[in-house]
Amino acid sequence: xxxxxxxxxxxxxxxxxxxxxxxxxxxxxxxxxxxxxxxxxxxxxxxxxxxxxxxxxxxxxxxxxxxxxxxxxxxxxxxxxxxxxxxxxxxxxxxxxxxxxxxxxxxxxxxxxxxxxxxxxxxxxxxxxxxxxxxxxxxxxxxxxxxxxxxxxxxxxxxxxxxxxxxxxxxxxxxxxxxxxxxxxxxxxxxxxxxxxxxxxxxxxxxxxxxxxxxxxxxxxxxxxxxxxxxxxxxxxxxxxxxxxxxxxxxxxxxxxxxxxxxxxxxxxxxxxxxxxxxxxxxxxxxxxxxxxxxxxxxxxxxxxxxxxxxxxxxxxxxxxxxxxxxxxxxxxxxxxxxxxxxxxxxxxxxxxxxxxxxxxxxxxxxxxxxxxxxxxxxxxxxxxxxxxxxxxxxxxxxxxxxxxxxxxxxxxxxxxxxxx
Numbered sequence: 001x002x003x004x005x006x007x008x009x010x011x012x013x014x015x016x017x018x019x020x021x022x023x024x025x026x027x028x029x030x031x032x033x034x035x036x037x038x039x040x041x042x043x044x045x046x047x048x049x050x051x052x053x054x055x056x057x058x059x060x061x062x063x064x065x066x067x068x069x070x071x072x073x074x075x076x077x078x079x080x081x082x083x084x085x086x087x088x089x090x091x092x093x094x095x096x097x098x099x100x101x102x103x104x105x106x107x108x109x110x111x112x113x114x115x116x117x118x119x120x121x122x123x124x125x126x127x128x129x130x131x132x133x134x135x136x137x138x139x140x141x142x143x144x145x146x147x148x149x150x151x152x153x154x155x156x157x158x159x160x161x162x163x164x165x166x167x168x169x170x171x172x173x174x175x176x177x178x179x180x181x182x183x184x185x186x187x188x189x190x191x192x193x194x195x196x197x198x199x200x201x202x203x204x205x206x207x208x209x210x211x212x213x214x215x216x217x218x219x220x221x222x223x224x225x226x227x228x229x230x231x232x233x234x235x236x237x238x239x240x241x242x243x244x245x246x247x248x249x250x251x252x253x254x255x256x257x258x259x260x261x262x263x264x265x266x267x268x269x270x271x272x273x274x275x276x277x278x279x280x281x282x283x284x285x286x287x288x289x290x291x292x293x294x295x296x297x298x299x300x301x302x303x304x305x306x307x308x309x310x311x312x313x314x315x316x317x318x319x320x321x322x323x324x325x326x327x328x329x330x331x332x333x334x335x336x337x338x339x340x341x342x343x344x345x346x347x348x349x350x351x352x353x354x355x356x357x358x359x360x361x362x363x364x365x366x367x368x369x370x371x372x373x374x375x376x377x378x379x380x381x382x383x384x385x386x387x388x389x390x391x392x393x394x395x396x397x398x399x400x401x402x403x404x405x406x407x408x409x410x411x412x413x414x415x416x417x418x419x420x421x
Contacts, residue, residue, distance in 0.1 A: 004099035008106055009082060015114045020170055022146035026114050030122045031151060033108045037122075037129035038151045041136045042072065045263060046152060048144040048182040049161025051311045052195060052256040055248055056161050057137050058279040059260035064267075065090060066274025069134040074124045074149070076117065076141045079283055079306070079414035080421065086124045088131045101127045117141050121148040135267075143171050145184020157266055158185050158214075159259055160205055161195040162252075164311040165339065176200040183208040191266055194218040195259045217262050225258025227251070232276065234261045246276045249285045250319040283413035285319055291420035296389065297396035301326065301403040304417070306410035308334060310342035316407065317346040327352045327399055331391045332375070332408040333359040336366045343408070344378035352402075354382045355391040359412045371408070388416060 016026075031038055045060060047053050054075055064071050073087040086093040093101075105123040121141070128136055135156075140147045144160075163179045171178045179201035186192050186208050194205055196219045209216045217223060223236040227245065232254055234241040241261065246253040257276050264270030283306035288294055294302055305316055320328055330351045334340050344354075356371035368384040375382035385391035388406060395402055406416055 003095055005082060005095060005102055008099060008102040009116070009120070012102070012106060012114070012119050013116050015109065015111070015119065016116075018115060020142060021115055022143060022170060024146055024148070024151065026112070027118050027122060027148045027151060029112070030105065030109050030114065030119065031125070034105065034122060034126050037126040039153070040129040041125065041152065042128075042133045044136045044138055044152045044155035045157045045159065045267075046138045046140070046149065046155045046185050047159045047161065048140040048147075048185045049159070049195065050164045050166050050178065050182075050309065051307070051315070052161035052252065052259075053139050055253060055279070055281045055284055056159060056195070056256045056259050057139050058248075058281040059246070059257055059275045060263050060270070061137055062279040063260060063264045063270035063272060063275030064135055066271030066278060067269050069269060070132070071135050071137060072128040072131065072133045073137040074121070074128070075139040077410055077414075079410065080417045082120075085120070086127060088127055089133050093127060097127065118148045125151070140182075140185065142167055143181040143184070145181050150185055153187070155187060155190055157191055157193065157263055158187065159193045159195075159263055160185070161256065161259060162311065163197055163201045164309060165342070166309040169337070174200070176204050179204040180208070186212055186214050188212040189214060191215045191217060193259050193262045193266070196220065196255050217266065219255065219258060223258055223262045225254055225261065227254055232257065234258055234272070236262060236265060238265060241272050243272055243276050246279070248279055248281055250315055251322070252315040252318070282417060283410060285316065288420060293389065293392060293416070293420045297392050297400075297404070299400040300392070300396050303403070303405040304413055305405060305407045306413035307407065308338050308343060308409050310339055310346070313343040313346040316405070317350045320350045320405070323403070326401070326403045328403045328405065329395045329399065330354040330380070331357060331385075331388055331395070331404060331406045332371055333357045333368070333412040334366045334371055334408040335359070335362065335364045335411065337364055340366065340371060340374040341377055344375050344380065348379035351380045353395070354380045355395065356382060356384045357386070357388055357391060357412075359409055360387075360415050362409075362411045365411075388412075
């Protein structure tokens with residue numbers, strides 16, 4: 001049954017015909033009508049990047065909360081429910097609070113053109129400005145320079161996680177151009193933590209930081225984070241931390257943990273052990289251990305991941321290669337805006353088969369046969385299925401002890417979390 005917030009969100013979607021229209025003019029206008037809540041937030045940590053934003057933010061939050069700090073967090077997109085995007089003082093926003101703040105922003109906007117992301121971001125900023133906390137974590141939605149979150153004049157810290165090819169239609173067709181958009185969150189005199197980058201991307205970020213007098217703390221230069229003897233070692237100018245491996249699986253999460261730990265060092269507060277052992281971020285190589293899908297194939301090892309670009313494909317392949325040998329089958333649905341073949345190529349040597357599906361209720365879903373054709377081109381034996389459940393049943397019947405990864409899109413991941421909840 002639709003809740004009050006669902007009805008307001010539906011009305012908001014009609015305010016502007018474009019899903020993405022990067023500009024800050026509409027955001028500034030509404031924030032001004034709301035009394036400029038962005039100027040009254042608790043100290044802000046602003047996170048941009050192509051991959052790893054959410055995981056890095058989750059680790060920073062776990063580290064701060066492990067040290068007794070009270071933290072707001074804003075992230076997107078949501079997976080199962082919109083409420084996931086707004087965390088106030090450590091708790092997901094309640095339905096009554098969300099409905100009220102959305103109603104207030106909708107009324108203040110007065111029917112003017114406004115994208116869904118813009119108006120909901122303004123609502124999140126207003127809610128966070130009215131709720132006491134020690135820190136505010138803001139995750140960029142798309143890009144950085146013209147993203148609706150890029151309205152805080154003086155954050156405490158900015159972070160740029162790895163930049164790679166994604167959303168080229170909006171951000172540019174080279175890593176350097178995309179890095180330029182991400183570097184748009186850098187503010188004058190505000191330190192910036194930078195995760196692993198290509199040389200081209202790093203050059204752009206460093207140039208922008210130098211122009212603004214923002215000190216850079218870059219992976220491989222100012223801090224290092226590496227696995228060592230089944231643990232993780234972080235090192236910067238302040239010394240060495242010997243920690244457990246992150247509970248978020250994958251080699252790439254060690255780099256994300258390093259950025260989070262560097263951020264905590266600069267903030268001067270936080271529990272490093274909590275940062276790497278207590279963070280939870282759904283649909284990032286998440287093992288599904290219970291629910292209807294698991295019950296339908298009890299012998300299967302079932303995983304879920306929402307990564308959808310070539311860098312995500314590489315990270316997934318690298319993690320799968322570290323797991324105990326077991327036939328791995330993919331159930332994959334993707335959007336028609338993504339580099340499908342680029343995502344598939346790294347998985348070519350890992351996956352035994354791929355079953356392609358259309359993403360339910362996603363207008364931009366790629367038809368299953370086109371996804372299957374891309375998998376075939378990447379060297380993965382592929383077929384189609386009418387649903388994830390049908391694909392799962394078919395794979396389990398032929399290989400009862402298989403490893404199955406449902407992957408290719410956060411929209412598909414959200415559908416799975418709702419269905420399996």
